[in-house]
Amino acid sequence: MISFEIPPFIHNQQQLIEMVARQAMRPYSRDLDEHEHERPEAFVNMTWPFTQQMVKRTLKSLEPSTGTNGSNGTNGHKSKREGPDYSILALIMMIEQLSWGDAGQYLCLPHPMLGGAAVDSAGTPEQRLRFLQKFTEGDPKWGAMAITEPDAGSDNSSMRTTAVLDEEHNEWVLNGEKIFITNGKLALQESDGLCVVWATVDPGAGRAGIKSFVVEGNTPGVSIAKQEHKLGIRASDTVSLHFHNVRVPFDNLLGSAEVQRQVSAKGFKGAMKTFDASRPAVAASAVGIARAAVEFTRERLAEEGIVLDDRKGRHELTAVERDLLEMEARYKGAWLLTLRAVALMSHGESNRLAASMCKFRAGEAVTWITQTAVELLGPLGYSRELLVEKWMRDAKINDIYEGTKQINQLIVARSILGYSRRELK
Numbered sequence: 001m002i003s004f005e006i007p008p009f010i011h012n013q014q015q016l017i018e019m020v021a022r023q024a025m026r027p028y029s030r031d032l033d034e035h036e037h038e039r040p041e042a043f044v045n046m047t048w049p050f051t052q053q054m055v056k057r058t059l060k061s062l063e064p065s066t067g068t069n070g071s072n073g074t075n076g077h078k079s080k081r082e083g084p085d086y087s088i089l090a091l092i093m094m095i096e097q098l099s100w101g102d103a104g105q106y107l108c109l110p111h112p113m114l115g116g117a118a119v120d121s122a123g124t125p126e127q128r129l130r131f132l133q134k135f136t137e138g139d140p141k142w143g144a145m146a147i148t149e150p151d152a153g154s155d156n157s158s159m160r161t162t163a164v165l166d167e168e169h170n171e172w173v174l175n176g177e178k179i180f181i182t183n184g185k186l187a188l189q190e191s192d193g194l195c196v197v198w199a200t201v202d203p204g205a206g207r208a209g210i211k212s213f214v215v216e217g218n219t220p221g222v223s224i225a226k227q228e229h230k231l232g233i234r235a236s237d238t239v240s241l242h243f244h245n246v247r248v249p250f251d252n253l254l255g256s257a258e259v260q261r262q263v264s265a266k267g268f269k270g271a272m273k274t275f276d277a278s279r280p281a282v283a284a285s286a287v288g289i290a291r292a293a294v295e296f297t298r299e300r301l302a303e304e305g306i307v308l309d310d311r312k313g314r315h316e317l318t319a320v321e322r323d324l325l326e327m328e329a330r331y332k333g334a335w336l337l338t339l340r341a342v343a344l345m346s347h348g349e350s351n352r353l354a355a356s357m358c359k360f361r362a363g364e365a366v367t368w369i370t371q372t373a374v375e376l377l378g379p380l381g382y383s384r385e386l387l388v389e390k391w392m393r394d395a396k397i398n399d400i401y402e403g404t405k406q407i408n409q410l411i412v413a414r415s416i417l418g419y420s421r422r423e424l425k
Contacts, residue, residue, distance in 0.1 A: 004339075006089075006093075007086050007089075009086075009090075010086065010089060010090045010093060013090055013093075013094065014093060014094075014097060016050075017093075017094050017097045017098060018097055020043070020046055020047060020098070020101065021097055021098055021100055021101025021102075022101065024040075024042045024043045024046045024047075024101075025040070025043055025098070025101030025102040025105050025106075026101055026102065026387075028040060028042065028043070028102070028105070029101075029102040029104075029105070029387060029390065030384070030387065030390070032102070032104060032105065032234065032235040033104065033234045033235065033390050036229060036230070036234040036235070037227055037237070038235070039108065040102075040104075040105040040108050040235055043105045043108065043109075044108060044109075044110055044140050045140075047109055047110060047111075048110045048140040051109065051110055051111045051135065051140075052135065052136050052137070054087075054090075054091070054111075055111075055112065055132055055135040055136050056136045057087065058087060058132070059128075059129055059132060059133065059136065062125050062128055062129055084343070084346040084347050085345075085346045085347075085348075086346065088342055088345055088346045089339075089342055089343075089346055091281070092280060092281060092284045092338065092339075092342050093284070095281050095284040095285050095288065096284040096285070096287050096288040096291070096335075097288060098288065099284070099285040099286075099287075099288025099289055099292075100288040100289070100291050100292045101288075102235065103232075103233050103236075103285055103288070103289050103394045104232070104233040104234055104235030104236045104394065105235045106285065106288075107182055107183065107233055107235070107236035107237075108142075108183070108186070108235060108236060108237060110135075110140035110141055110142055110191075111135070111142070111143065112132055112135050112143035112194075113142065113143045113144065113145075113182075113183060114143065114144060114145035114182065114183075114196070114274070114278055115143030115144050115145050115187065115193070115194050115195055115196045115214075116132060116135070116143045117145070117274050117277045117278050117281075118145050118196035118212055118254065118274045119131050119132065119194075119196060119214065119254065120277065121273040121274045121276070121277060122212055122254040122255045122273065122274065123214075123254045123255075127214075127251070127254065131194055131214055131216075134192060134193075134194075138192070139191065139192075140191060141187075141191040141192055141193040141194075141217070142183045142186035142187040142190075142191055142193040142237075143183065143187055143193055143194055143195070143196075144181055144182060144183040144184050144186070144187040144188070144193070144194075144195040144196070145181075145182075145195065145196045145198075145274070146178035146181045146184065146195055146196070146197045146198065146241055147159075147178070147198045148178060148179050148180050148181075149161060149176065149177060149178055149179060150177060150179055154403070154404060154406075154407050156198070156207070156210065157206050157207045157210075159198065159199070159200055159210055160176055160177075160200075160203075161174065161175065161176025161177065161178065161197065161198070161199040161200065161243065162174070162175050162176060162199055162200055162201075162203065163199040163200070163201050163211065163213055163253075164201070165201070165250070165257070166247070169247070170249070170250045171247045171248060171249060171250060172213055172247070172248050172249075172250060172252065172253060173245055173246065173247055174197060174199055174213060174215070174221075174243045174245075174246040174247075174248065175243055175244060175245060175246070176199060176242075176243050177225070177240065177241065177242055177243070178197065178240065178241045178243075179226075179240045179241075180228065180238060180240070180401070181195070181238065181239050181240070181241055182236060182237065182238055182401075183236075183237050184224070184237065184238070184239040184240075184241050185224050185227065185237050185239045186237045187217060188215065188217050188218070188219070188222050188224075188241070189217070189218070189222075189224055191217055192216070192217040192218060193216075193217045194214055194215065194216050194217065195214075195215050195241075196212050196213070196214055196215075196254070196274075197212070197213050197214075197215050197243065198210055198211070198212050198213075199211065199212075199213060201257065201259060202259045205259050208259050209259050211253055211254070211255065211257065212253075212254045212255070213248055213252050213253055213254070214248065214252040214254065215243075215246060215248055215252070216248075216252075219246055219247075219248065220246070220247070221243060221244045221245050221246035221247070222241060222242070222243060222246055223241070223242045223244070224239050224240070224241065224242075225239070225240040225241065225242045226239060226240040227239050228240075230397075231393050231396060231397075232390070232392075232393030232394035232395070232396060232397055233394050233397055275355065275402060275403060276345070276350075276351055276352050276355045277345065277355075278402050279341070279355040279356060279358065279359035279402050279403065279408070280338050280341040280342050280345065280351070280354075280355055280358055280359070282359055282362070282363070282398055282401065282402045283334065283337070283338040283341070283358040283359050283361075283362035283363070283398075284338055284362075285398060286334065286362035286363055286365070286366040286395065286398035287331065287334050287335045287338060287362055287365075287366070289366050289370065289391050289394055289395050289398070290327075290330070290331040290334065290362075290365055290366040290369045290370070290395070291331060292387075292391055293327070293366075293369050293370045293373040293388060293391050293392075293395075294324075294327050294328055294331050294369060294373075296373070296386075296387075296388065297324065297327065297373045297376055297377065297388070298324060298328075300377060301320065301324065301376065306318075306320055306321065306324075308321050308324050308325060308328075309321075320376060323372055323375075323376060324376070326372075327369045327372055327373070330365040330368060330369055331365060331366075331369060333361065333365070334358065334361045334362040334365040334366070335362075337354070337357055337358035337361050337362070338358040338362060340354050340358070341354035341355045341357070341358045352411070352415065353411070353412060353415040353416070356403070356408040356411040356412050356415070357408075357412055359402060359403060359408050360405055360408040360409060360412065362398060363398040363399035363400075363405055364399060364405060366395040366398055366399075367395050367396055367398075367399050369395075370388070370391045370392035370394075370395040371392055371395075373388050373391070373392070374388050374389055374392050410424060
């Protein structure tokens with residue numbers, strides 16, 4: 001039996017998050033879009049206490065696990081859970097609702113975010129406690145993850161950022177450049193946050209030599225090279241980072257320092273588990289934008305006397321009604337795929353295929369849905385009088401980051417057909 005009932009504590013949380021989205025996000029949406037790089041102060045201040053409580057609950061569940069040997073990450077070292085981990089569902093539903101409010105502001109949420117997901121996927125229980133504890137105290141903090149480089153986008157094996165071990169001081173020395181880093185400035189310069197940086201410890205080893213390192217806020221040698229001017233999500237902090245002789249403690253390496261070429265980049269594959277967690281989050285954000293567009297379009301058309309009658313056959317509907325029906329179908333289909341990926345993750349099962357499927361479908365759906373909303377509303381939809389044109393601009397990034405549509409299609413094909421990366425080429 002499949003149940004879609006939401007646990008009471010998540011339902012109560014959603015009511016609070018909806019209030020934040022309506023009162024602290026939507027009213028500032030247009031102004032922040034027009035004034036890129038300004039911080040959504042009202043949203044940050046309202047959500048920081050909530051984030052602190054969320055992280056505290058997560059860390060409390062980790063306390064009995066410390067002291068275990070987690071050299072290869074947390075896999076195999078978590079205590080057995082009775083029932084699903086509903087905190088994952090709570091986070092995903094929060095992301096969907098906040099993105100309904102404003103996707104750019106949501107990305108400024110003071111939270112471990114992608115950096116926390118990387119620590120959670122590849123770090124030991126001790127590392128998770130050590131690095132995430134800071135998100136339960138003090139002023140607002142942000143997490144980030146730095147992977148993309150000028151010459152290494154979807155093909156991470158081309159990564160040039162290096163990490164060299166200084167054995168005398170037992171420190172890693174990082175040098176290189178990362179681009180398109182969400183919350184990079186917030187995490188490393190404007191707060192005592194953290195950024196998980198991917199670098200190679202052995203350039204000749206390809207993917208097997210790539211490891212992830214935690215660089216904490218205000219670490220010497222980190223500089224902001226550029227703040228991006230973007231098509232959408234303009235309230236979001238997106239920067240290029242330079243690392244010049246950045247020193248981090250040896251224990252800031254997530255996972256094992258050993259380069260195991262003979263096992264086909266096992267360390268790299270372990271780090272890539274981060275995407276299994278982050279892709280459903282991106283899909284949830286896309287769904288939130290899609291829902292905003294669907295609801296608004298339906299309401300505006302109803303004001304003009306166009307109300308969709310679900311009892312009619314498709315052939316009896318007008319072209320406008322058919323488009324509206326298709327918008328709702330694509331939105332709901334993407335949301336169901338996202339919930340499936342989350343359910344697998346909540347039960348501790350592999351969700352790699354489901355994560356790529358929901359990320360691909362949600363990114364594609366929200367791009368089509370928001371464009372169709374603009375078309376159905378005509379010149380008014382194209383104008384800046386409404387937020388619809390902004391939602392169309394915000395939507396496209398969900399089709400690109402955390403693995404492009406094409407990359408996720410390849411992952412789905414490999415998973416279903418059983419082909420290796422080389423065979424699929």
